[in-house]
Amino acid sequence: MTTDMRRPRLWHLPPIGVGTPDVESADSYLGRLAQAHGVARQTLHKFINGHGPAIYQNLRGQPPRLDVPSQQAAAYMRRVAELVGHPEVETLGLGWLADRVRAQHVFRSDRGWCSACLAERQAGSGLHTPLIWGLASVTHCARHCVRLRTACPACGAKGSIRRVGAVDGASCASCGGTLAAVGGDAAEPMSDVEAAVLEQMGLLVSVVASQAVGSESPSFGEIVTALHRRGHHVKACEMVRRMGVSKGTVSTLMRGRTQPGIDLLLRLSTAYAVQLPDLLLRRPGDRDWLKRAARHHPVVWPSRARPRIDWAASQRVLELEMASEAALPVAQVAKRLQIDPRHLMTQRPECAAVLGTRYQMRIKQEREREGDRVLAMVQALDEWPSQRAVARDIGVSRTSRGFRGAWQ
Ligand SMILES: [Zn+2]
Numbered sequence: 001m002t003t004d005m006r007r008p009r010l011w012h013l014p015p016i017g018v019g020t021p022d023v024e025s026a027d028s029y030l031g032r033l034a035q036a037h038g039v040a041r042q043t044l045h046k047f048i049n050g051h052g053p054a055i056y057q058n059l060r061g062q063p064p065r066l067d068v069p070s071q072q073a074a075a076y077m078r079r080v081a082e083l084v085g086h087p088e089v090e091t092l093g094l095g096w097l098a099d100r101v102r103a104q105h106v107f108r109s110d111r112g113w114c115s116a117c118l119a120e121r122q123a124g125s126g127l128h129t130p131l132i133w134g135l136a137s138v139t140h141c142a143r144h145c146v147r148l149r150t151a152c153p154a155c156g157a158k159g160s161i162r163r164v165g166a167v168d169g170a171s172c173a174s175c176g177g178t179l180a181a182v183g184g185d186a187a188e189p190m191s192d193v194e195a196a197v198l199e200q201m202g203l204l205v206s207v208v209a210s211q212a213v214g215s216e217s218p219s220f221g222e223i224v225t226a227l228h229r230r231g232h233h234v235k236a237c238e239m240v241r242r243m244g245v246s247k248g249t250v251s252t253l254m255r256g257r258t259q260p261g262i263d264l265l266l267r268l269s270t271a272y273a274v275q276l277p278d279l280l281l282r283r284p285g286d287r288d289w290l291k292r293a294a295r296h297h298p299v300v301w302p303s304r305a306r307p308r309i310d311w312a313a314s315q316r317v318l319e320l321e322m323a324s325e326a327a328l329p330v331a332q333v334a335k336r337l338q339i340d341p342r343h344l345m346t347q348r349p350e351c352a353a354v355l356g357t358r359y360q361m362r363i364k365q366e367r368e369r370e371g372d373r374v375l376a377m378v379q380a381l382d383e384w385p386s387q388r389a390v391a392r393d394i395g396v397s398r399t400s401r402g403f404r405g406a407w408q
């Protein structure tokens with residue numbers, strides 16, 4: 001008798017909302033699956049990962065790993081689909097976008113949620129997290145027209161999406177307070193751009209991965225040529241104006257030097273009111289490619305140019321940092337000021353130099369203090385049989401700088 005390899009080995013849990021804008025994220029599905037089995041996420045992960053060549057060491061790190069456009073994510077969800085015996089599970093997340101779009105900046109770094117949706121789900125069919133809430137460009141809930149929240153109303157804590165397995169998405173991980181509010185948030189009108197983005201991202205997450213199989217990813221040049229043939233005004237200067245990007249960006253894309261990020265494709269699709277998924281996949285024999293119009297009107301984007309830096313305000317912060325005990329490195333100070341560190345170094349070289357020197361001094365002092373501490377511990381021992389034994393006795397790594405210094 002042979003074992004049936006296709007027999008599902010995990011609970012046959014159906015995914016929620018496949019093919020709709022409300023489809024749940026892969027992360028959400030795995031959270032519910034772990035809950036259905038009554039095990040921790042990490043236990044479930046080990047089981048899945050162990051059912052073939054390991055795919056992920058662990059699930060921490062890059063946010064949210066299982067949903068990103070990557071081959072690894074796609075392989076992982078394929079395996080989960082086999083184990084639960086539900087082919088639709090394979091289509092969760094944006095794994096199908098691997099190699100079609102750059103994975104950076106697709107997802108937000110903190111959790112976003114609609115408190116009205118959470119309240120409804122708590123009362124009804126159970127909790128799942130829609131994939132669309134995680135997308136960096138999405139600002140509103142399509143069903144309630146309220147702005148997505150990113151901070152707990154009680155304690156203000158933000159939920160990093162690097163945390164794995166917060167399936168009970170309705171309570172704050174910091175204070176335990178509820179994130180669901182019945183009729184709590186007032187509807188907030190969306191700008192034309194926000195509404196267009198919401199519609200396009202809804203279309204994107206509704207794409208069922210199997211539709212992408214065998215399709216190709218058209219180049220930016222091909223898209224522009226096709227738009228031109230359909231009668232759209234695609235002169236470079238007009239694209240620059242509508243998309244709110246620089247001339248350089250458009251010409252780089254036209255030359256096909258770089259793969260466009262999701263932001264640029266989103267700007268292109270909304271500026272010409274064509275459907276975003278068409279910019280990412282062209283199915284063989286699809287006569288309607290790029291002919292399908294979006295429901296929204298073409299939008300003109302505000303310019304992507306970075307907001308001007310208020311150097312007068314920044315100078316005060318810089319002066320405080322230059323005198324502060326903490327002696328932070330330039331990169332951290334730049335981050336506080338929301339300035340690119342290289343920009344800070346070219347615009348305020350003298351400040352950067354002071355910060356750099358102070359930081360190095362601090363590190364040097366910390367090392368000396370550590371060296372002295374280890375040396376004192378070594379000297380306090382009665383005998384030194386070997387490096388290894390001494391290091392073990394004082395609980396310091398034998399290869400650490402402090403120990404090596406003390407031993408000499
Ligand atoms: Zn909602």
Ligand SMILES: [Zn+2]
Nearest residue numbers: 152155172175
């Ligand atoms: Zn809280």
